[in-house]
Amino acid sequence: MANPAASLDAVLSHVDANIDASLERLFTLLRIASISTDPAYAGECLKAAEWLTNELKGLDFDAAVRPTAGHPMVVGHQRAADRNLLFYGHYDVQPVDPLELWTSEPFEPRIAEEDGRKVILARGASDDKGQLMTFIEACRAYKAVRGALPVGVSVLLEGEEESGSPSLDAFLTANAEELKSDIALICDTDMWDTRTPSIITMLRGLVAENVTIAAASRDLHSGMYGGAARNPNQVLAEIIASLRNPDGSVAVEGFYDDVEELPETVAEQWKRLPFDDKAYLGGVGLSEPAGEAGRSVLEQITSRPTCEINGMWGGYTGEGFKTVIPAKASAKISFRLVASQDPHKIRAAFRKHVEARVPADCTVTFHEHGASPASVVPADGPLLQKALGALSDEWGREAAVAGSGGSIPIVGDFKRKLGMDSLLIGFAQTDDRIHSPNEKYNLESYHRGIRSWVRVLDALAG
Amino acid sequence: MANPAASLDAVLSHVDANIDASLERLFTLLRIASISTDPAYAGECLKAAEWLTNELKGLDFDAAVRPTAGHPMVVGHQRAADRNLLFYGHYDVQPVDPLELWTSEPFEPRIAEEDGRKVILARGASDDKGQLMTFIEACRAYKAVRGALPVGVSVLLEGEEESGSPSLDAFLTANAEELKSDIALICDTDMWDTRTPSIITMLRGLVAENVTIAAASRDLHSGMYGGAARNPNQVLAEIIASLRNPDGSVAVEGFYDDVEELPETVAEQWKRLPFDDKAYLGGVGLSEPAGEAGRSVLEQITSRPTCEINGMWGGYTGEGFKTVIPAKASAKISFRLVASQDPHKIRAAFRKHVEARVPADCTVTFHEHGASPASVVPADGPLLQKALGALSDEWGREAAVAGSGGSIPIVGDFKRKLGMDSLLIGFAQTDDRIHSPNEKYNLESYHRGIRSWVRVLDALAG
Numbered sequence: 061m062a063n064p065a066a067s068l069d070a071v072l073s074h075v076d077a078n079i080d081a082s083l084e085r086l087f088t089l090l091r092i093a094s095i096s097t098d099p100a101y102a103g104e105c106l107k108a109a110e111w112l113t114n115e116l117k118g119l120d121f122d123a124a125v126r127p128t129a130g131h132p133m134v135v136g137h138q139r140a141a142d143r144n145l146l147f148y149g150h151y152d153v154q155p156v157d158p159l160e161l162w163t164s165e166p167f168e169p170r171i172a173e174e175d176g177r178k179v180i181l182a183r184g185a186s187d188d189k190g191q192l193m194t195f196i197e198a199c200r201a202y203k204a205v206r207g208a209l210p211v212g213v214s215v216l217l218e219g220e221e222e223s224g225s226p227s228l229d230a231f232l233t234a235n236a237e238e239l240k241s242d243i244a245l246i247c248d249t250d251m252w253d254t255r256t257p258s259i260i261t262m263l264r265g266l267v268a269e270n271v272t273i274a275a276a277s278r279d280l281h282s283g284m285y286g287g288a289a290r291n292p293n294q295v296l297a298e299i300i301a302s303l304r305n306p307d308g309s310v311a312v313e314g315f316y317d318d319v320e321e322l323p324e325t326v327a328e329q330w331k332r333l334p335f336d337d338k339a340y341l342g343g344v345g346l347s348e349p350a351g352e353a354g355r356s357v358l359e360q361i362t363s364r365p366t367c368e369i370n371g372m373w374g375g376y377t378g379e380g381f382k383t384v385i386p387a388k389a390s391a392k393i394s395f396r397l398v399a400s401q402d403p404h405k406i407r408a409a410f411r412k413h414v415e416a417r418v419p420a421d422c423t424v425t426f427h428e429h430g431a432s433p434a435s436v437v438p439a440d441g442p443l444l445q446k447a448l449g450a451l452s453d454e455w456g457r458e459a460a461v462a463g464s465g466g467s468i469p470i471v472g473d474f475k476r477k478l479g480m481d482s483l484l485i486g487f488a489q490t491d492d493r494i495h496s497p498n499e500k501y502n503l504e505s506y507h508r509g510i511r512s513w514v515r516v517l518d519a520l521a522g
Numbered sequence: 523m524a525n526p527a528a529s530l531d532a533v534l535s536h537v538d539a540n541i542d543a544s545l546e547r548l549f550t551l552l553r554i555a556s557i558s559t560d561p562a563y564a565g566e567c568l569k570a571a572e573w574l575t576n577e578l579k580g581l582d583f584d585a586a587v588r589p590t591a592g593h594p595m596v597v598g599h600q601r602a603a604d605r606n607l608l609f610y611g612h613y614d615v616q617p618v619d620p621l622e623l624w625t626s627e628p629f630e631p632r633i634a635e636e637d638g639r640k641v642i643l644a645r646g647a648s649d650d651k652g653q654l655m656t657f658i659e660a661c662r663a664y665k666a667v668r669g670a671l672p673v674g675v676s677v678l679l680e681g682e683e684e685s686g687s688p689s690l691d692a693f694l695t696a697n698a699e700e701l702k703s704d705i706a707l708i709c710d711t712d713m714w715d716t717r718t719p720s721i722i723t724m725l726r727g728l729v730a731e732n733v734t735i736a737a738a739s740r741d742l743h744s745g746m747y748g749g750a751a752r753n754p755n756q757v758l759a760e761i762i763a764s765l766r767n768p769d770g771s772v773a774v775e776g777f778y779d780d781v782e783e784l785p786e787t788v789a790e791q792w793k794r795l796p797f798d799d800k801a802y803l804g805g806v807g808l809s810e811p812a813g814e815a816g817r818s819v820l821e822q823i824t825s826r827p828t829c830e831i832n833g834m835w836g837g838y839t840g841e842g843f844k845t846v847i848p849a850k851a852s853a854k855i856s857f858r859l860v861a862s863q864d865p866h867k868i869r870a871a872f873r874k875h876v877e878a879r880v881p882a883d884c885t886v887t888f889h890e891h892g893a894s895p896a897s898v899v900p901a902d903g904p905l906l907q908k909a910l911g912a913l914s915d916e917w918g919r920e921a922a923v924a925g926s927g928g929s930i931p932i933v934g935d936f937k938r939k940l941g942m943d944s945l946l947i948g949f950a951q952t953d954d955r956i957h958s959p960n961e962k963y964n965l966e967s968y969h970r971g972i973r974s975w976v977r978v979l980d981a982l983a984g
Contacts, residue, residue: 368845
């Protein structure tokens, strides 16, 4: 049946004709609750890895579930003599709480209508199962129509991206020769807007810390101890308050030492990009940028570092009221890094900042959750230009070269460990509610994402 | 069998001979999970009320479960022509979380050995089921030995004390004539120490508030919005930090306007009382008073007002890490009041303080949980002196007249609505872990508490 000389259009037509089956396969993957941060879901993570491995084997990849100290990797190869690409995605997803805010079960995917568009609703629909499946389905179309891929492809799918990738470093080191390719393709980023595709060349790094302040040896009754006993909630709040200056900047000493201003050319390009501060914030019910005074929203979310309190808790948080002074209080605090900020130096400065503010009778403990520097991909490589052309062809408008506020540490890892640049090509939208209730992926992102990869593989083969 | 002329010693001996049966009845009450703050336990609250009503009926009280808008009251009467006393206690208990810190089931009471003493371990063992049962068992001993109580007694048992007593005000107003007695007896306080009984004459008031700061319309990904989006965790932490001055005093404007210094006589008496700051704090792993600078621990926990963060929560608080910017963050904040501080004025000043610190794009909502002023009982009444004598007889050392940092709003309610003073007589210990995991009541408190009430009823009858 397969015709090795079939045209690119024939492959694209196959994608269109089989989109329902492609969607059904994505739904099967979305039904697996592969939450990597919660040990209770380890079995589901393994199940997702095994399912993906079988899919790859079905497409003639030499694929296997590869154990790590944590959740396994999935690796598959279909090498060519000349050019080889390494595709990276992750099959793990974020936790789903608060569950009561979901309009349907997070792991029971469904198609819904939203603002006149069809969307796929499920945890992981966008981040990253929907995205990674666009690539696998593009490979499937080539296999069905031509019987072969146009270029050598390896696939690496991680199961711990949402929990700081603790096993990745060792895995890349141990399998560097096997994984090294001409370039990496990563599908975990947004389009510029719903109509403009983009390739991300600038990513923020991340340092994440869990901080616990402890005081008394047990919870106390505020009637009996209130006033005299140190309250960890109060202490933690004061420490958190101390992390930001009144002008919105981060108050940790030395935090901005290695932060650089945008190159003039990039700054100029950004002024031309269609980005509406009011619309971006307005889309989530906000109106004013809350970060560093004098910086645009685009700078605040991509080229400037920041500090966010991702979670905090202490004492009684249930129904009604309990007049307790808790024995401890905790916070999850993360820093987004840019340019050459060193995550280890930032972590040390943060801990020093906190330790200097822990009062008598309190102790502080830290627990680290990953550290990655920011990374920048050269914007002038020939493969990048070819990929931009393919995306522009598919979407009918010029693809953007952009920065992203999120952290995808593997870009830096690929560069340092495998000497390999990455092309960050994704079809998510800023309103996909990733990490939040009712995560969605536009059906158009899925369908045209598959078509986009068909074109990109063709372009990169040339 | 009963002999109306039996001696006081005969009644006390009956208590001793039947202590195991008294304990078994307390265990039955402790097995009822009457948590008033959580609507899920409404059925258990009713069950406790019905059980107590039946116990009172068995002692010839004219008793009934009396409905309110919330959990019911239990009222029983056994009036006399001359002197009548009103006993008050509460059958509801605090929630039990964190459950994992309990060494046994909170509602499966058991006797354990602790520091060489026998203790009753269960939620409510001390606060207030163990305490209220000391009175009921004293009545039972009189009934068994003499066939009658020595003095007229009414009993009022509340089911909402731990959730701010929302129905109490209306109930007292509606039943003022029925409940009015010569004096109220309240068993919900501590002894001075394990060997020294006390009557509390000074109680702090309470204002409790639930505060929620909301910003974006949904949880956001800190990679996409971090820096530009207002983070309610950060805002709430800054507001909490602003509530205290560096010297430990409360920073709400006008907070100290109606606070008075201790009368010279009381201040002198307190200096003579055996109170060891180091030992009091050391018992819970602390070493330094954390409240207003220059005030003793005894002042900080009884005669000075304070502000405590009883709970705070926002964002992701589970296993692992989630780089979210939450849509909202909340705190449960309470103020202990003294002297003539007006709870409504303090609440208004607190809300004004918070509202003045809510930044752009944030909203604040308040939910109130009870308000009660501080109360002071005259220390020179003849009934107080008789009760002190009875307690001194039982414990073999002079009973103390003391203040308490906790809030028992009903003392003020009895005074204002029924024109009735209260005698606060309790047998709890400061290390009873009330409101905390592994709450306990010393077996000696239970046994000698019953004996103490036998003596107090005898003394007040005279």
